[in-house]
Amino acid sequence: MDSNFTDDQTTTSETISTVSPPVTATPPAEETSKKLPSSRFKGVVPQPNGRWGAQIYEKHQRVWLGTFNEEEEAAKAYDIAVQRFRGCDAITNFKQIVTEKKEAAMEANFLNSHSKGEIVDMLRKHTYNDELEQSKRNNTLLENMSQNGLNKLSRSGKPREHLFQKVVTPSDVGKLNRLVIPKQHAEKHFPVQKGSTSKGVLLHFEDNTSKVWRFRYSYWNSSQSYVLTKGWSRFVKEKNLKAGDSVSFQSSIGPDDQNKTQLYIDWKPKAAESDVVIQPGQLIEPVQMLRLFGVNISSVSSCIGKRSNSEMDLLGFENCKKQRLINVL
DNA sequence: ATCTGTGTTGAC
DNA sequence: TCAACACAGATG
Numbered sequence: 001m002d003s004n005f006t007d008d009q010t011t012t013s014e015t016i017s018t019v020s021p022p023v024t025a026t027p028p029a030e031e032t033s034k035k036l037p038s039s040r041f042k043g044v045v046p047q048p049n050g051r052w053g054a055q056i057y058e059k060h061q062r063v064w065l066g067t068f069n070e071e072e073e074a075a076k077a078y079d080i081a082v083q084r085f086r087g088c089d090a091i092t093n094f095k096q097i098v099t100e101k102k103e104a105a106m107e108a109n110f111l112n113s114h115s116k117g118e119i120v121d122m123l124r125k126h127t128y129n130d131e132l133e134q135s136k137r138n139n140t141l142l143e144n145m146s147q148n149g150l151n152k153l154s155r156s157g158k159p160r161e162h163l164f165q166k167v168v169t170p171s172d173v174g175k176l177n178r179l180v181i182p183k184q185h186a187e188k189h190f191p192v193q194k195g196s197t198s199k200g201v202l203l204h205f206e207d208n209t210s211k212v213w214r215f216r217y218s219y220w221n222s223s224q225s226y227v228l229t230k231g232w233s234r235f236v237k238e239k240n241l242k243a244g245d246s247v248s249f250q251s252s253i254g255p256d257d258q259n260k261t262q263l264y265i266d267w268k269p270k271a272a273e274s275d276v277v278i279q280p281g282q283l284i285e286p287v288q289m290l291r292l293f294g295v296n297i298s299s300v301s302s303c304i305g306k307r308s309n310s311e312m313d314l315l316g317f318e319n320c321k322k323q324r325l326i327n328v329l
Numbered sequence: 330a331t332c333t334g335t336g337t338t339g340a341c
Numbered sequence: 342t343c344a345a346c347a348c349a350g351a352t353g
Binding site (some may be wrong): 035038055060 | 342344
C-alpha cells in the first residue's frame with residue numbers, strides 16, 4: 001500500500017507538478033493532497049496547513065500544547081511540557097544542554113512553581129520564554145535583596161495561590177479601559193454566568209501595597225471575551241503599566257470557595273532583553289521596549305531543585321524520587 | 330474563509 | 342501512551 005515511506009529530507013527529484021496519473025496514483029505523502037508528513041519528534045503532529053502541533057498525554061487524555069510554525073518549536077514545547085508533567089527522567093526530543101547550574105535551577109524552579117495548566121498556557125501562547133526570563137530576573141532581584149520565600153506569602157502572612165498571569169497588550173493599557181482575561185483563565189478562576197448579558201460583577205483585588213482595587217468583570221458577547229472594565233484604567237495609570245508588562249492574579253484560599261476568597265493583583269515590568277543590572281534598592285523603571293514574542297525556547301533543562309509538594313491534583317509521580325538536590329541558591 | 334485543536338480510532 | 346485522520350467549532 002504505502003510506498004510513501006521515507007519522508008526524508010534529501011531533496012530528491014520532487015515532481016511536484018500536476019502529474020496525477022490516473023493509475024491508483026500513489027500519493028506523494030506530502031504537499032496538499034492527502035497524507036500529512038509525520039514528525040520526527042515526539043509529541044509533534046502535523047497540521048493541515050503545514051504548521052505543527054504539540055501535544056502530550058496524561059491520564060488517557062491529550063493535552064494540547066499549541067501550534068507552531070516550525071516543527072522544532074513544537075518539539076521544544078513538548079520537551080518543556082513533558083518535564084513539567086513527568087519530571088526529570090522524562091524523555092525529551094532534544095538533549096538538555098545545561099548551561100549553568102544556576103540557570104538550570106532557575107528554570108526548574110520556574111517549572112515547579114507553576115501549575116501544569118499555567119505551563120501549558122504559556123506554551124500555547126508562546127510566552128514561556130518571556131515568562132521564564134522574567135522569572136529569572138525576579139529571582140535574581142529577590143536574591144539580592146536577601147530574604148527568601150516571601151513570594152508566596154502575602155504581607156499579612158496568608159498563603160497565596162497564584163492563579164494566572166498575563167502579559168498585557170497595547171490595548172490592555174490603552175484607552176479602552178479594559179483588560180482582556182484569557183478565556184481559559186477567566187473560566188477557571190473568575191466564573192461568571194455567560195448568559196446574563198453584560199452587567200458583570202464587581203471584583204475586589206488587593207495589590208502589594210494593600211490597596212484595594214475594584215474592577216468590573218464581565219463578558220463581552222461582541223468579542224467573546226472576558227474583561228475587566230470599570231476601574232481598570234486607574235490601575236494602569238497608577239502603576240504606569242506598559243504593553244509587555246505583566247499582571248498576575250492570586251487568591252488567598254482555595255479556588256473553589258468563591259465567597260471568602262481574597263483576590264490579589266500584582267504587576268511587574270517587562271524584562272529587558274539583556275543586560276540591565278538592577279542594583280539592590282534601585283527602583284525599577286518599566287521598560288518601554290516592545291517585542292512580539294520570545295524567540296526560541298532554548299535549553300530546556302534540568303531537574304535540579306526539588307519538587308515541592310504543593311499540588312493535590314496531580315497523579316503520582318513515579319519518577320523523581322531520587323533527585324539530587326543540589327543547592328545552588 | 331481559515332485554522333486550531335478535539336473526537337476518535339487503532340497501533341504499540 | 343501515542344500518532345493518524347477527519348472535521349466541528351473557534352477565530353479573524
